[in-house]
Amino acid sequence: MELAITLDNRLAESLHRQLYEELRRAILAGRLKPGERVPSTRAMADSLGVSRATVTLSYEQLIAEGYLEAAIGSGTRVCVQLPDELLQSLPVKQLKAESFSLNGSKTPAIKLSAYGNYLDDSKPLEGIDPDLPISFKTGRPALEEFPMAEWRRLLLRHCRTSSARLLDYAPDMRGEPKLRAAICNYLGRSRAVRCSADQIIIINGSQQAIDLVTKILIERGDTVAVENPGYLGARRAFLAQGAKLVPIPVDESGIVVEKLESKAASQVKSVYVTPSHQFPTGTMLPLQRRLELLKWAERRGAVIIEDDYDSEFRFGSRPIPALQGLSEGKNVIYVGTFSKVLFPSLRIGYVVVPESLARVFTRARWIADRQTPTLEQLVLADFLNEGHLERHLRRMRTLYAKRRQALIRGLKLHFEDRVDVLGENAGMHLMVRLQTDFSDEDVVLRATEVGVGLLSARIYYLNDSRAGEFVFGYGGLSERRISEGIKRLGKALR
Ligand SMILES: Cc1ncc(COP(=O)(O)O)c(C=O)c1O
Secondary structure, three states, X not given: OOOOOOOOOOOOOOHHXXXXXXXXXXXXXXXXXXXXXXXOHHHHHHHHOOOHHHHHHHHHHHHHOOOEEEEOOOEEEEOOOOOHHHHHOOOHHHHOOOOEOOOOOEOOOOXXXXXXXXXXXXXXXXXXXXXXXXXXXXXXXXXXXXXXXXXHHHHHHHHHOOOHHHHOOOOOOOOOHHHHXXXXXXXXXXXXXXXXXXXXXXXXXHHHHHHHHHHHHOOOOOEEEEEEOOOHHHHHHHHHOOOEEEXXXXXXXXXXHHHHHOHHHOOEEEEEEOOOOOOOOOOOOOHHHHHHHHHHHHHHOOEEEEEEOOOOOEOOOOOOOOHHHHOOOOOEEEEEEOOOOOOHHHOOEEEEOOHHHHHHHHHHHHHHHOOOOHHHHHHHHHHHHOOHHHHHHHHHHHHHHHHHHHHHHHHHHHHHHHEEEOOOOEOOEEEEEEOOOOOHHHHHHHHHHOOEEOEEHHHHOOOOOOOOEEEEXXXXXXXXXXXXHHHHHHHHOO
């Protein structure tokens, strides 16, 4: 029996619980058929590299719940008849793949594609409990500071002059020309991106850009290099497409470009990077490494996916030109978003593609979801052209610099020399290394118990994760709440 089971001993969940879950899901999804024999506890333990007791515990639980049955002399099998209450309590998502209907008669299971199977089987994304009073969640801007009155005024301006054009399908799938021109101008000025408005495609946030890039450029089995640690949203998109990931380490200056020359990376065709503010470490890739990366890509004929998600927020350091600008736009796809500078539910981002790729991107965009809403695009274009974005950014830079200082002050006060703040003076989150006797899981648990949400950085690593690293998003928290949160954390870890 061939069953792909992955257990991760870094997770808080015990191994026997993980194995129980994996087997249960395989039974419910019909990948383990009714009546089918499962391996003996010894064979399963050997193949997974865990103790026999771990397997026995999971099997016993599955037998107790009616998923498996043990027959004397013929080993353990999947129950032929699954209990009704079990099927009735299934979430809708699982019902689609069932091989039994609710009344017990067999119905054909809906077969998923490789893409669907990957998504169905992947672990849920770890997040912070939204009910916690103080959440150091990453990627959340200071939403209460958004100039809503200005936005409303611009919205009304367009609604008042409502025309059929505003409501109809857009004639140009690349996005509103006025917005593309405004973005082109903004990127040239602030990020040294060199492009014409024809190379800019408006999309629904940078995650959609990553998804489209993946579909257009990556074949099943291709090798993609990713920063380690790195952004999960990109990794998952590549994996769902069937790509193999090669983790490239990140040091205090960002991705270690020379590791792209290693044997493991010899087949790499694309690399995903966050050079302006590495996610999650917060490092900034120096000019020298940027040039090395570009040289490597040119030599290799590889594509660089440059995700510039929050580099507008820099507190002191000078910006380094985007890879896209340094490369003269040849083999770099530049991705940006308004999720952090304005608000995430706006769902407007942009991708700057080499001229030769503009057509295929526009067509992929059309297949995916046609267009971004016209009204919001026009409002955003005015917001940029009338200087509101620059004004808002200036205010937010000052605000985030203060919030960042409050966080660092709190950490130094409560952890003294047991804390190391990593990364550059930029962005809306920072990664820290805490020296404590508690495991990462216990740190998160103890924080939760005092109403503080934070994430261990382990989830961002493909391998080689280090204990004691945590990511603190501070954009959405006032200085007072930041100080209070760190005070509570300090006490909880004493
Ligand atoms: C590194 C990075 N890239 C991309 C995104 C996606 O942003 P959006 O799809 O909202 O534009 C995020 C979100 O937090 C991120 O952290």
